[in-house]
Amino acid sequence: MTDQTMTIRQMCDAFKVTARTLRFYEAKELLFPIREGQKRLFTKRDRARLKLILKGKRFGFSLEEIRQLLNLYDDDSGKFNQLNETYRMAIDRLEQLIRRRDELEELIEDLRNHMDWASEQLNDSQTSLKVACG
Amino acid sequence: MTDQTMTIRQMCDAFKVTARTLRFYEAKELLFPIREGQKRLFTKRDRARLKLILKGKRFGFSLEEIRQLLNLYDDDSGKFNQLNETYRMAIDRLEQLIRRRDELEELIEDLRNHMDWASEQLNDSQTSLKVACG
DNA sequence: AAGACGATAACGTGGCGTCAGGGTGG
DNA sequence: CCCACCCTGACGCCACGTTATCGTCT
Numbered sequence A, B: 001m002t003d004q005t006m007t008i009r010q011m012c013d014a015f016k017v018t019a020r021t022l023r024f025y026e027a028k029e030l031l032f033p034i035r036e037g038q039k040r041l042f043t044k045r046d047r048a049r050l051k052l053i054l055k056g057k058r059f060g061f062s063l064e065e066i067r068q069l070l071n072l073y074d075d076d077s078g079k080f081n082q083l084n085e086t087y088r089m090a091i092d093r094l095e096q097l098i099r100r101r102d103e104l105e106e107l108i109e110d111l112r113n114h115m116d117w118a119s120e121q122l123n124d125s126q127t128s129l130k131v132a133c134g
Numbered sequence C: 001a002a003g004a005c006g007a008t009a010a011c012g013t014g015g016c017g018t019c020a021g022g023g024t025g026g
Numbered sequence D: 001c002c003c004a005c006c007c008t009g010a011c012g013c014c015a016c017g018t019t020a021t022c023g024t025c026t
Helices: A008-015 A019-027 A044-058 A063-074 A079-120 A126-133 B008-015 B019-027 B044-058 B063-077 B080-121 B126-133
Strands: A034-036 A039-041 B034-036 B039-041
Touching: A008 A019, A008 A044, A019 A039, A019 A044, A044 A063, A063 A079, A079 B044, A079 B080, B008 B019, B008 B044, B019 B039, B019 B044, B044 B063, B063 B080
Parallel strands: none
Antiparallel strands: A034 A039, B034 B039
């Protein structure tokens, strides 16, 4: 409400998430909004954490993995080990993404071939094929 | 049990899935094993379908989407209109795959950049970086 | 008094994992 | 009689969505 904290609605608008999601993240100890009466007020720290949560999610990390990563960042001591651990996880994730992309290329080829075959069953579908496949 | 059909255990071994998964797919009408008493017997058609199910899953399609795709493949014998409909859906799927691949490509770049940035925080992680990113 | 915004509680969903308890065939 | 393998429930998990019902502020 002050310019240091945000209401749940402001958070939703700012980060394009639902209130349910923010409450869920609090329940899972990923966020720690302070309370003004019953109402949650999200701090700068919560916003920083949420940014990392959403990024982590896009990379396919589970919330539990993200919670661990966040805790690592919070821990002041031993930054070297923390970063190395983070790094190891990121490398794993990257390799997964690359494998997925490669498999996806394969399936795209498969489906294109199937469509080429299917198009021979028709006489008039060349146009839509070209539209779809460039 | 004959050389045309397989027991659930044989299916598990052949496709590296659990029995629970196969029963679940039957419940969701993705597979249609015949029965010998209580026991399920999976046909050649089931095996072909399962291959496609597993392929689709790796690319992040929902089982419901996969069910629709399978129905498309079943419709090969269809008439002109059905084939056009099939074709339209196949084009949609192909576009989905391409978008998915492009998004993955973005994520990979994004994660690589993150790791490059992170590596500057360290002094000694160049080796693992090169291992991961080539 | 109405309407916007907040809260909690609790059930639904997808894709199975994981028991529990009970056949059935060799 | 045992064991391996099969079956059908039915509850558990994750990451929320979706009501339902209520309180609070303006």
